[in-house]
Amino acid sequence: MAKYQTLLYYCYSPIENAEQFADDHLNFCKSLNLVGRIIVADEGLNGTVSGAPESCKAYMDAVHADPRFAKTEFKIDDVEELSFIKMHCRYKEEIVHSGLRDPKIIDPNKQTGKHLEPQDFMKMKDDEDVVILDVRSNYEHSVGRFKNAVTLDIENFREFPEKVKELEQYKGKKILTYCTGGIKCEKASALLLKEGFEDVYQLHGGIIKYGKEAGGKDFEGKCYVFDNRVTVEVNSVNPEIISTCRNCGKTTSKMINCANPVCNEHFTQCDECGWELDGCCSDACKTHPRKREYDGTGYYVKVPQEVNIEKISKRKHKKLIKN
Template sequence: MYEVILYYNFSPVSEPEKFAKQHKKFCKELGLKGRIYVSSEGINGTAGGTKEQIQQYKDHLRSLPGFEDTEFKSDEADYIPFAKLICKVREEIVALHVDGVDPKEGGNHLSPAEWRNVMESGEDYVMIDVRNNYESKIGHFKGALKPDLENFYDFPQWLDEANIPKDKKVLMYCTGGIRCEKFSVLMKDKGWDDVNQLHGGILNYAKEEEGAHFEGKCFVFDDRLVVPVNPKDLAPIAHCEITGKPADTYVNCANMECNKLFVCSEEGAFQMEGCCSEECMKSEYRRPFDPENAFRPFRKWYNYFGEDFKARNEASAATPSKS
């Protein structure tokens, strides 16, 4: 069994390039895989490895000045859902494209229990899903506003046009909490006073409150793509874009020139051989369809359509299970 972590920390980094280079070297020597982004404002990452590797990584990051209080959201997986290790420098660890946003000036953090209590109290509030449309499409809290946006940096304009009363109690959530750290600051700067964010995001809430009042599943940025939140409500709320039937599995179109991420059922994937349209099925740049490997237990279509899918399958098949 392996462990997957999601984390961030807004702690100033004086030399991001140097930090990232040293950090990547450590992770590579440790054997970690994942995606880690560093900027002058801090670090944001998701990674996978054995429990021993992950513990060593946690200890290492927390040993660095300014990162002692880093919080990690953890999950178990039967494989490492990353093809390789990426550690890059970015302008922002989460891109809102608004100057002067200090996460230390953000909203009130509600624990999962406090969040649930507000939802069940009958209190008047507006809840905002601070994620992209393809994320909220397959899972969200009941009653939440779900902006039809493709990028986080589109949220400031959406907020200006949303007509949310300034005297409303605001609840906001995202996958692990990082987007709320910035968006809550923006809302306070624009005049909202009672701004609250779900501490640790959906993933933390799933662990602490078993996903109560959450419908569907949670999109994650690794090869799993989708993870369950509420064990009492696992039914898909989205629909296959090929067959129209309930589905919550995402697929990257097999046409490499398209590569569209879309909701697709097994039936739809077989019908279109992994493509999103008949036009893409005719493409000379289409990845081959391999139905025998496409639905291995616990693996998502995304793994198959990744260019290194076969190499990873062969490697995992040759490695004895550690579960």
């Protein structure tokens, strides 16, 4: 039996006094010696937690005992090391940042794409009248994605609504959406339906569940995850590495964060370039005075930064690293 487990889950279910719930839930998680990151919003929960198997079981039992979250589905990974260092549970406006906060416009509890179990998704994905749509960000699908999937040039899921107009050519086809665990598809598929796409589906449980129940067939590369592991293996049937080193072009599945905390960009980089550039995406970042020490992993404990790279456009970022 593995020493630890990591749980990935979400649940769209209204929470009254969500800010107080977040505080209380943090204390509960700490009482179980769990580490992880949970987002609490008025619309529900989105979390990844890690701990001893008995602590994880106690946590799942407690969540399922609450009528609001009884339908929550947990994706469970056995891990040798904890997937986080600390426990965070924070209140935010949405459990996944989409900019679609008005339940009168988008409400995953009322309308979403048809949920496809992994085996059904696998059977449908290669049909001629099907389009497989990846609703994740660039850094996620750059390291792994389904074969023949349509990807969007977005830095954050909140840009997805602006990209829907680029999908007009697919309105007469079946749209199969997918993401890491399913949470983004709940809103993405609902928005597609609202915008006139009639035949919309979503991969229930996302890439992670697909890997566990369908062997990950035809998912090329690795799946990006939001914890210390950075990426995980999915495909045990016909695996293939599709990502390349940003700096030299060599095939590699290793994804890191730039050692310059002002940049902190997610990108793929081979070990050779990693050591040569000291864990940075460029020579400019390598000489930045706040550069963090590179240990070969490219993962860093999050600390407050003066600049949030998610709020900087690619254009501004390129200008930043030149200065």
